[in-house]
Amino acid sequence: MKNNLTTVVLTMLTILPAPLPLLAQKPETKPAKQTATRKKSVEGTWKGALAVSGIELRLVVHLKQKANGTLTGTMDSPDQNATGIQITKGQLKGNAVLLEVSSIRGVFEGKLSADGKKVVGTWTQGAALPLTLARTTTEAIAVELERPQNPKKPYPYQEEKVTYKNKKDNTKLAGTLTIPKGNAPFPVVVLITGSGPQDRDESLLGHKPFLVLSDYLTRLGIAVLRVDDRGVGGSTGNIALSTTDDFVGDVLSGVDYLKTRKEIDPKRIGLIGHSEGGVIAPAAAARSKDVAFIVMMAGTGLPGSEILFMQSALIAKASGAPDDAIALNRKTMERMFTIMKSEKDNDIAVARMKEEWTKIKAEAPAEKQKELSAADASIEPQFRQLLNPWFRYFIDYDPRPALKQVTCPVLAINGELDLQVPAKEDLAEIEAALKAGGNKDYTLVLLPKLNHLFQTTTTGSPAEYGKIKETIAPLALKTMGDWILKRVAK
Numbered sequence: 001m002k003n004n005l006t007t008v009v010l011t012m013l014t015i016l017p018a019p020l021p022l023l024a025q026k027p028e029t030k031p032a033k034q035t036a037t038r039k040k041s042v043e044g045t046w047k048g049a050l051a052v053s054g055i056e057l058r059l060v061v062h063l064k065q066k067a068n069g070t071l072t073g074t075m076d077s078p079d080q081n082a083t084g085i086q087i088t089k090g091q092l093k094g095n096a097v098l099l100e101v102s103s104i105r106g107v108f109e110g111k112l113s114a115d116g117k118k119v120v121g122t123w124t125q126g127a128a129l130p131l132t133l134a135r136t137t138t139e140a141i142a143v144e145l146e147r148p149q150n151p152k153k154p155y156p157y158q159e160e161k162v163t164y165k166n167k168k169d170n171t172k173l174a175g176t177l178t179i180p181k182g183n184a185p186f187p188v189v190v191l192i193t194g195s196g197p198q199d200r201d202e203s204l205l206g207h208k209p210f211l212v213l214s215d216y217l218t219r220l221g222i223a224v225l226r227v228d229d230r231g232v233g234g235s236t237g238n239i240a241l242s243t244t245d246d247f248v249g250d251v252l253s254g255v256d257y258l259k260t261r262k263e264i265d266p267k268r269i270g271l272i273g274h275s276e277g278g279v280i281a282p283a284a285a286a287r288s289k290d291v292a293f294i295v296m297m298a299g300t301g302l303p304g305s306e307i308l309f310m311q312s313a314l315i316a317k318a319s320g321a322p323d324d325a326i327a328l329n330r331k332t333m334e335r336m337f338t339i340m341k342s343e344k345d346n347d348i349a350v351a352r353m354k355e356e357w358t359k360i361k362a363e364a365p366a367e368k369q370k371e372l373s374a375a376d377a378s379i380e381p382q383f384r385q386l387l388n389p390w391f392r393y394f395i396d397y398d399p400r401p402a403l404k405q406v407t408c409p410v411l412a413i414n415g416e417l418d419l420q421v422p423a424k425e426d427l428a429e430i431e432a433a434l435k436a437g438g439n440k441d442y443t444l445v446l447l448p449k450l451n452h453l454f455q456t457t458t459t460g461s462p463a464e465y466g467k468i469k470e471t472i473a474p475l476a477l478k479t480m481g482d483w484i485l486k487r488v489a490k
Helices: 031-038 209-219 244-258 277-287 304-318 323-342 346-363 366-373 376-386 389-396 400-404 423-436 474-488
Strands: 044-052 055-065 071-077 082-087 089-093 096-101 106-112 118-125 127-136 157-166 171-180 186-192 223-227 264-274 293-297 410-415 442-447
Touching: 055 127, 071 089, 071 096, 082 096, 106 127, 118 376, 127 376, 157 244, 171 209, 171 244, 186 209, 186 244, 186 277, 186 474, 209 223, 209 264, 209 474, 223 244, 244 264, 244 277, 244 389, 264 277, 264 474, 277 293, 277 400, 293 474, 304 323, 304 389, 323 346, 323 376, 323 389, 346 366, 346 376, 400 423, 410 423, 410 474, 423 442, 442 474
Parallel strands: 186 223, 186 264, 264 293, 293 410, 410 442
Antiparallel strands: 044 055, 044 127, 055 071, 071 082, 089 096, 096 106, 106 118, 118 127, 157 171, 171 223
16 A cells, blocks of 8 residues: 555545536647547547555446547446546547546546557546556446345335425435335434435445435334435535535435425434434534434544544555554644644645645655655645545534534444444544433444444455445344334334
């Protein structure tokens, strides 16, 4: 593992956002260039894979080429259930291939091999990662992963697509409401996704955790509302310019919407949040007495910066990184976070961070300096990625004050082998905050052998997420279902 900041920007697993309209280059008209580019072509379908913290994310690129070398097309990320992402700028000049995807701030630069069968290069999206694209005759790559827990229609309950608005900034939120059969009004839960742009099923690596959880709870007699994040699916807004505080408002808008539904009991509306959603849930409950209970699935009890320090070290260690590399990454994160917290102007912050990076390289042992310098080309994009509104807010946010204000019942569950949100440390902080606030009804459960996604695992490494058939361990589902039924019983 290289000693760069890759583990900093990969705070929690994310999916690719919805595409923006195509921005094609203006064709050139010089005959000589047209003739030259006709001799080589990258038109067709290409496939490759990115290795991200031990996880392999497959990419499929569909390209069309004009006579002057201008490229258009789309990109799919099948393991993230993202398709049709527009390539907003593309060019083949000689052997050099350039592809830009503005909607996700991604750039690929590579060289076409002599036989025209491969393009070897680098994908930059915050961090710079090696990527080789190979020609394929397959137009699409399906996610051929067994997911036995995914429910199959017809469902024994009502399923309805719904929309409502966060009136504060007029963001439209689109989701699915599942309603049990039987005598209304029903208790209900709002599901809250983790960090990054996620769809209503919280789809990741072929898994659909929120679809599985929604199906399980609805069959128990509990209605469920699950919602696309801002800028994903049917929801509007720009998640890149939003913060955790905005997401709290989105959740409370969902609560307000549910209060208008005759099938829903307005006194039995609860929240279930996973990962960052487990931070949003108590923040929302602290602001609204309409929240009857909350479930924190791997929610945090420590400030964002502390979580990232521990998460980075645990994942790096599981990936085989040596202790000196882990220590250097921690020192780098601390120094960059200090600048982020003290300097609000992004351009000035980037300049200061680059100066600090130069100092860090100079302080490193001589044998490490060359390795660190190899990250220079991608370091500024990483710094700018860290300075987006969400990340600035996240590293500063301390969930404990909100937890102290939560008076409704709380269930906090964590997986014993979670490497993204260390279970014992966070459960201890959550309990201390709830106790300090005088909450009399809270339950903390450490679930054995489960990871951050609440899958049964052996190491907890994110590299296992896509390889495990199980989406959510039955133990986790039963723990939540039984606890909620006791709280909503009339």
